[in-house]
Amino acid sequence: MLAENLLAGRTRNMGASAIREILKVVSRPGTISLAGGIPAPRSFPMAIIEKITEAVLQKFGSEAFQYGLTEGFPPLREALAAYLETKGIVATPEQILISTGSQGVLDGLGKILISPGDRVALEAPTYLGALQAFTPYEPRYVQIDTDDQGMLPDALDAALARHSVKFIYMVPNFQNPTGRTLPMKRRLAVAEIIQRHGTLLVEDDPYGDLRYGGALIAPIKTLAPEHVVYVSTLSKVFAPGLRMGFCLAPDLVRHWLVLAKQGVDLHTSTFDQALAAEYLSGGHLARHLPKIIELYRPRQQAMLVAMERFFPHSFSWTRPDGGMFVWVQGPMGLDMEAVNRTAVDRGTAFVPGTFFFAHPGEGKETLRLNYTMADEATLTRAIEILGEVFDEALTGFQKGMSSAFRSSSMVSARC
Template structure:
């Protein structure tokens, strides 16, 4: 059967994740991969899992294995209200929607909000998974200018004044891919702007618990609750394979997200939700989160220190207060896709930054590094190799000028 005659038009906007394709290439033995945004297996609470599982079965019995509400397992929704209160977000259980990872919420938002040609405003660069979730619904992206502290409120207001925007998407805490955190004064400015223009903001917060330095900043949802969909996940602080995401949305948006979810999976795995409930209510997260921080903080410090030692002087990078990523900018004209192929040949890999831009061809000289999946000695070796590869690439760039 010729598939081109049966596929929907929207499939033209669907493609394989560039990062996952890179991960296939770099999965061979001996490779030091700084490419994936993957939690370290050592961060999983394996020593707690038997107790959590036994308590879950004892507490909920067959109910943990039955069909359940589309909105989510009621005990988990209750537990999440207490978790969210610790972030300054007030919610009732009925306002919490559980999803199969926060990616499920992003797809649902695209399905219920985006008509072909609608404008969606987002940071430049932004999370690749959001671009993949929204693209099949054929939006037009408005890339909002950023600096070392994230989105510029003035640039956002200028964009909103010029044309209608269906919604804004951003990752304010330890952004993927840059690691930047939006400061409190910008959050307040953006909250004021979205209220003034009566515009919806999607606030994606998968990394907020992974803070290694500084103090937490209140979510934008707390500043403009009626104009913000707040979504997060337990993937980075529990186990990503359980696919446990959740969101708080204004009531009309939340109601439509439930309808969209019913057509996809009816509901998220009841047993996984029950495990997450015990993880939260049993105090396991409070005990385990400091161990995750103690694992990742020295890895981040090791990578940043090695970059300072080995990278050429015309490279610059972010110094995040938490999260999983460092964003690097090389000299103008350097093609990091070509450079990554050279690095892979030396058993080291990263993600070229161009994949995180909605506008094709942008960010050719940028790259994203992840530090959660490698230990400190491996991070030092990888940075040394990358420093050599970057220096060679710079010499190759300069060679034609010298000849000329």
């Protein structure tokens, strides 16, 4: 038997993904899961992939199967530079670093930037995968207050004045888990704040292309380019199994990210990068993206309509202009982990919101719902079930509160 002292101390900060553990529980046939955060298989451009695979073999031949540059496959970096230009981001191919999924960038940033005890500022709630990437490097988290429009610039400014923060992490477009989008006025304020404080911002943008309404808002990278690491992925608009992420970082950060990546995987799959290069440069993304949006838009609408119909009046939720998630707030004190166990027994599931907070115990009355993996009729049925579960949970919760109040009153009377 191997002893536990064989393991590095940092492993005490590593744990299984709460969401992946929930997905294991709800994977049985017949369960309607609103817990995952994954693209619908119907969104994958299967016919296009078949076509571009042949094109890659003809264009690159054995080069597509050879070792490559750590920084990334040059044709893909060229294609990404053109793609970023459509978002207003000016970059040369040499400035772009390809990663194995955007998660690879987040782990790399943790590795090169965080020493034990360093402070990292982030939204409350925030993306669980970022917490998993950063936590093994032992940071102290500074949670920045948010409202229905995302991070509050005044709260960020106050936190930076009070603490020495190594970097800020933010998902400004259709945030995971809330679906919120930071408006332009706040982006301008955040850009001014990070430049004034000389602070680095990690702008994670995996969902920005999944817009169902409203207009494109400029990335913060365009407003303060030397203070922002822009991170994104093709997982939501191409194929997640290819694990194709990338970032655009200030020179110093990019240099060290390259060195960190060399120690992890040398480089991302050359063949997969070649497929992505052909997908972008051939104009396939531009033609396929509207099909993805037309798949998800009615699903989101069906969920929102069903929530209005079936959820208790004491619940509130976001109404995003895009992305993959809706965030729900229940009455204070209601334990959504316990409620989810009941929901699973009834054949549906969600993710309790507490997992998206850096500080344990917060957000117990919140939850995240995903709508990309089920059709409209199935989503409506799942929301109806959840409405019944929530009504029952509220009844029990209110009885418990009433009993506690009566007990407290009796004690007061005896005193």
